[in-house]
Amino acid sequence: MGRWGITLPLTGVPLAEHRELVRELPDLGYTDAWSAETAGTDAFTPLALAAEWAPELRLGTAIAPVYTRGPALLAMSAATIAELAPGRFVLGIGTSSPVIVEAWNSVPFAEPYAKTRDTLRFLRSALAGEKVSATYPTFTVSKFRLERAPEPPPKIMLAALRPGMLRLARREADGAITNWLAPTDVPRVRAEVGADFELVARVFVCPTEDENAARGLGRLLISSYLTVPVYKAFHDWLGREDILRPMHEAWAAGDRKAANEAIPDSVVDDLIVYGSAARCRERVAQYVESGLDTPVISLLPTGEDPGKLVRALAVNN
CATH class of the missing domain: 3.20.20.30 (Luciferase-like domain)
Structure with a gap:
């Protein structure tokens, strides 16, 4: 290393x-x-x-x-x-x-x-x-x-x-x-x-074996950061435009709870280490x-x- x-x-x-x-x-x-x-x-x-x-x-x-x-x-x-x-x-x-x-x-x-x-x-x-x-x-x-x-x-x-x-x-x-x-x-x-x-x-990195807690925190962070225009554009470029579209639509409508729920487990697992x-x-x-x-x-x-x-x-x- x-x-x-x-x-x-x-x-x-x-x-x-x-x-x-x-x-x-x-x-x-x-x-x-x-x-x-x-x-x-x-x-x-x-x-x-x-x-x-x-x-x-x-x-x-x-x-x-x-x-x-x-x-x-x-x-x-x-x-x-x-x-x-x-x-x-x-x-x-x-x-x-x-x-x-x-x-x-x-x-x-x-x-x-x-x-x-x-x-x-x-x-x-x-x-x-x-x-x-x-x-x-x-x-x-x-x-x-x-x-x-x-x-x-x-x-x-x-x-x-x-x-x-x-x-x-x-x-x-x-x-x-x-x-x-x-x-x-x-x-x-x-x-x-x-x-x-x-x-x-x-x-x-979230060192916990409580998968639900880690994913819950991960969703909060992802919806906070990846809705910022520069990060949205970054992840569109990386190929996540379609999978994150429901999150962006809910966020734009002012429904943060729905935005968090729209983030698939696979995206959380990709971006958050736990x-x-x-x-x-x-x-x-x-x-x-x-x-x-x-x-x-x-x-x-x-x-x-x-x-x-x-x-x-x-x-x-």
């Missing part, structure tokens, strides 16, 4: 209480810790702590939105973690979603492809220590230079789902980050970026066997101690 990642912080666990577990992660076989940014912690603070607690880990943001920070602030945030974890930090950037960008941060969600491309190009220059004065199609920066550029500059990966963004990642980034896919979907995504290019995916810890490890390994380089476990709540579950899912078991 190569890389084996975990999403931090764990749901329901205060950030300050992660210290002992994070210190154990390398010995458990975890190689990576990746943060997320929705409505909990920001993407960078947990990684600053992890850089101190477990200096063996590779750290990454999956993802920092390109809209919710100005270009210079995003560069400064990345440079800070890159200085704390030299050569071990990956800056993952992406568009996020209209809910997070517009509804929560009051920023127009305009031209997502161009905004991501322009931010990537700016960050390449800024993180290399260059003085940047440039007019990009979606923003302008005048005379910005980091006071202390990180050495080496961090790798930059793009959140990418469909061919356009995946190909942009291949051309201009150091890797692609995706999520909400089954092991059988990996080859289609891999085909867009080629064989010699890092592909990272967040994998939703069962015993051993079965979950085997299922995550199937993503790697299908062509994924870096699986990043996102632990779903089961009612058990999250730290215990992280230890049970360790690749060294």
Whole structure:
């Protein structure tokens, strides 16, 4: 097994209480810790702590939105973690979603492809220590230079789902980050970026043998995420347009209960990893066997101690 990642912080666990577990992660076989940014912690603070607690880990943001920070602030945030974890930090950037960008941060969600491309190009220059004065199609920066550029500059990966963004990642980034896919979907995504290019995916894992509970939670998550237009388009491309149409129709009609009930068991079983810890490890390994380089476990709540579950899912078991 190569890389084996975990999403931090764990749901329901205060950030300050992660210290002992994070210190154990390398010995458990975890190689990576990746943060997320929705409505909990920001993407960078947990990684600053992890850089101190477990200096063996590779750290990454999956993802920092390109809209919710100005270009210079995003560069400064990345440079800070890159200085704390030299050569071990990956800056993952992406568009996020209209809910997070517009509804929560009051920023127009305009031209997502161009905004991501322009931010990537700016960050390449800024993180290399260059003085940047440039007019990009979606923003302008005048005379910005980091006071202390990180050495080496961090790798930059793009959140990418469909061919356009995946190909942009291949051309201009150091890797692609995706999520909400089954092991059988990996080859289609891999085909867009080629064989010699890092592909990272967040994998939703619910270590419980209560099948009904796991599927119930899975349905709630699927109806919440896959009704977002970008994820709908992603799964249409992956071939789930017809099987998910009843869910989308019920959701559009405002009937969430019916939308959840319309999701077939087969879709839940494809997209949510559940069962015993051993079965979950085997299922995550199937993503790697299908062509994924870096699986990043996102632990779903089961009612058990999250730290215990992280230890049970360790690749060294």
